[in-house]
Amino acid sequence: MSELSNKSIVLASRPVGEPTAKDFRLETSSVAPLKDGEVLIKTLYLSLDPYMRGRMSAAKSYADPVAIGDVMVAETAGIVVDSRSDNYVVGDYVCCRAGWQEYFVSHHKDPMTYKVDPGKVPLSTYLGVCGMPGRTAYFGLIREGKPVAGETLVVSAASGAVGSVVGQIGKKLGLYVVGIAGGEKKCAYVKDELGFDECVDYKSDNFGSALKTACPNGIDIYFESVGGAVTEAVAKQFNSGARAPICGYIASYNATDITKERTPFHIFGELKNPPEHKFFLVFDHYPDFAEANSALTKWVASGEIKYQETVGEGLEMAPEYFSWLFSGKNFGKLVVKVADE
Ligand SMILES: NC(=O)c1ccc[n+]([C@@H]2O[C@H](COP(=O)([O-])OP(=O)(O)OC[C@H]3O[C@@H](n4cnc5c(N)ncnc54)[C@H](OP(=O)(O)O)[C@@H]3O)[C@@H](O)[C@H]2O)c1
Structure with missing residues (x-):
C-alpha cells in the first residue's frame, strides 16, 4: 500500500477551565509501512467522552495525562485497510484506541483492539450503548x-x-x-x-x-x-x-x-x-466484559434497550463537539463520523 497521509488532533496546551480551540492542533503526518503483526485501521467513528477532560490535565489520576504534542486519546470504531497479521483481514471491523486521528497502526496482540460485527448492531453503537x-x-x-x-x-x-x-x-x-x-x-x-x-x-x-x-x-x-x-x-x-x-x-x-x-x-x-x-x-470489571457485551448487544438488537446518538461530522470539529458534553448540547452518545468506508 502506498504511503498514506494521516490527520490527527494533538493536545497543544493544558486547558485552564473549559477547553478552547487553542488547546488543540491539527497535524498531518504519514503512516509508516506496516511491520509483521501490525494492522492498519481507518477510523470511521471517534468516541468523545467526559473522561478525556481529565487526560488533558497534568493532575495524577487513574490514568496518565496526554503529553503536550501527543494525539488526544479516544476509542474509535474503524475498518482494517491493511494487515500483516493472520488475525485480521482487510475489511474487518474493529474497535481500538486510535485517538483523535484518521489512521491507526495496531498490533494484533493489543488487547484494546478487537473485532466487532456491524451486522448485529450499528458500528457506532460499539462506542456507546454496546461499548x-x-x-x-x-x-x-x-x-x-x-x-x-x-x-x-x-x-x-x-x-x-x-x-x-x-x-x-x-x-x-x-x-x-x-x-x-x-x-x-x-x-x-x-x-x-x-x-x-x-x-x-x-x-x-x-x-x-x-x-x-x-x-x-x-x-x-x-x-x-x-x-x-x-x-x-x-x-x-x-x-x-x-x-x-x-x-x-x-x-x-x-x-x-x-x-x-x-x-x-x-x-x-x-x-x-x-x-x-x-x-x-x-x-474494574474487565474480566467480565464479555458478559456485558453479550447482554447489551442482544438487548439493542432486539430493541429492548433504546439509544440516542449525536453524530458530529469531521475530525477537525472534534474539539468543538467535545465541549458539547459540558453544555448538554449532545443528546445521547456523542460520536464523530470521521470518514466513510
Ligand atoms: N467510572 C467510569 O468507568 C466511567 C465510564 C464512563 C463514563 N463515566 C462518567 O459517566 C458520566 C456520564 O458520561 P457519559 O459518557 O454518559 O456522558 P453523557 O451523559 O452522554 O454526556 C454528558 C451529560 O452530562 C450532563 N451535564 C454536563 N454538565 C452538567 C452539570 N454541570 N450538571 C448536571 N449535568 C451535567 C449533560 O446532560 P444534561 O443536558 O442532562 O445536563 C451532558 O449531556 C460522566 O461523569 C463520565 O465521566 C465514568
Missing part, C-alpha cells in the same frame, strides 16, 4: 448499585450515554426509576421513549421539590454522574442502606482547581447516615 458506556452502566448498576426489585433508583445525566442504559436496565430489574436530565425535551425522551417512571429537569426552579415528588419512597440507589447542585438535592432524600455508585461528576471536570471542588465524596461524607459510596471504574 464502554454501556458496560459502565451494566456493571455500575448491577455490581456497584446492588439493586433489589421494588427499590427506587435515581439516575443523573439520564438521557446520556451511560445514564440512559442505567435506567433501562433498572426497569428490567424491577426498579422504580427516576431520571434527572437538563431540559423538557431530554426529560420527555427519558420518560416517554426510554420508559423511566419519571424524569426531573434539574434546570427548573423547583428541581428539589420535583425530585421529592418523583421519589415518594425516598432514594435507595443513586447513580452518580454529575455532582454539584444535583447531588446536593439527591443527598437530602436517601433511605437508610442506600447505595450511590460514583461513576463521575462532570460538573467539576472544568474546574480550574479540582482540589477546591465540593465533590460527591464531600456531600455524601457529611451526611449523618451516608449511602454506601465509592468511585468505580468500568475497567
